[in-house]
Amino acid sequence: MTCSIKLDNISMRYGEKLALDDVSLEIPEGTIYGVLGPNGSGKTTMMKIILGLLKQTRGKANVCGYDSIKDPLEIKAISGYVPETPILYESMTPSELFSFIASIRRIDENTFRRRIDALIDAFGVSEYMNDFIGSLSFGNRQKIAIISAIMHDPKILIVDEGINGLDPRSAKLFKSILTDMRDHGKIIVFSTHILEIAESLCDHVAILYNGRIVANGTIEDLRSAANEPSQNLEEIFLKLTNAEDVPEVARYLRDEIEH
Incomplete structure (x- = not known):
C-alpha cells in the first residue's frame, strides 16, 4: 500500500x-x-x-x-515517535521496557531478539539494560527512546x-x-x-x-523563495522568518554590555 x-x-x-x-x-x-x-x-x-x-x-x-x-x-x-524530551517509564529497566513494547507491538520473539540485540549493541547501551531508566543520563535515555520508536520498523x-x-x-x-x-x-x-x-x-x-x-x-526551492540562490539554509531561514537583524542585535547587546 x-x-x-x-x-x-x-x-x-x-x-x-x-x-x-x-x-x-x-x-x-x-x-x-x-x-x-x-x-x-x-x-x-x-x-x-x-x-x-x-x-x-x-x-x-x-x-x-x-x-x-x-x-x-x-x-x-x-508510527514511531521520538519526542524532544524522552518520556519513558523511569521505574522500568530498558530490558523491561523493550519487552513491554514488543508485546504491545506484537513483535514475535525471534524478530524482537534479533532487532533489539542489534540496536542496543549499535547504540552502546548494553551495559545499561538492567538499570532503572530514571538513573540514566539524558543521552542514554534518548537512545532508549530512539530504540523504542524504531524497533517495530514503523x-x-x-x-x-x-x-x-x-x-x-x-x-x-x-x-x-x-x-x-x-x-x-x-x-x-x-x-x-x-x-x-x-x-x-x-x-x-x-x-x-x-x-x-x-x-x-x-x-533549492527555498533559495528561490528567498531570492538568494547562493545562501545556505541558515540565511534562508533568517530571511523567511524576519530574523535577519539577529547579528545586528547581537552587536548592540555586546556594545551595551561593554559600556
Whole structure:
C-alpha cells in the first residue's frame, strides 16, 4: 500500500492562541521531511496531529489512508515517535521496557531478539539494560527512546529534535538509520534547530512561522523563495522568518554590555 501524509487546511487553537493556521502539505513515501521554525511556531503541534495525539480544531489529516481523528490507533500502530524530551517509564529497566513494547507491538520473539540485540549493541547501551531508566543520563535515555520508536520498523517516524543529547557517534548512527529508512520507502518527519543537519539530511523542508508555512520545498526551492540562490539554509531561514537583524542585535547587546 502506498503511504503518504496529507494535511488539508489544518488549524489548531489553544484557547485564544492559534498554534497552526491553515497548514496544508503532502509528504510522499521515501522522504525525509524537515520541519523548521522558531520556538512556538507550531512544529510539535503539527507532529502530534499527524500522530493522532492531538485533534485539530479545523481541517483534515490523512496518514497512510487513515484519518487522524477517526483512526488514531491505526496511525499509532504504523508510527514511531521520538519526542524532544524522552518520556519513558523511569521505574522500568530498558530490558523491561523493550519487552513491554514488543508485546504491545506484537513483535514475535525471534524478530524482537534479533532487532533489539542489534540496536542496543549499535547504540552502546548494553551495559545499561538492567538499570532503572530514571538513573540514566539524558543521552542514554534518548537512545532508549530512539530504540523504542524504531524497533517495530514503523512506516512513519516522527522525530522532534530527537538528536538532542546524543554523542557524535550516536548522532551519526541515527542519521544513517533515518537515511536507510527513507531508502526503504519510509516517511520521516524531522524537526530540528540544527540547520546544518536539516540541509544535509532532509529531502524537503517546510519552514513554520507563527503557525503558518512560509516556505515548503527542496533547499533549492527555498533559495528561490528567498531570492538568494547562493545562501545556505541558515540565511534562508533568517530571511523567511524576519530574523535577519539577529547579528545586528547581537552587536548592540555586546556594545551595551561593554559600556
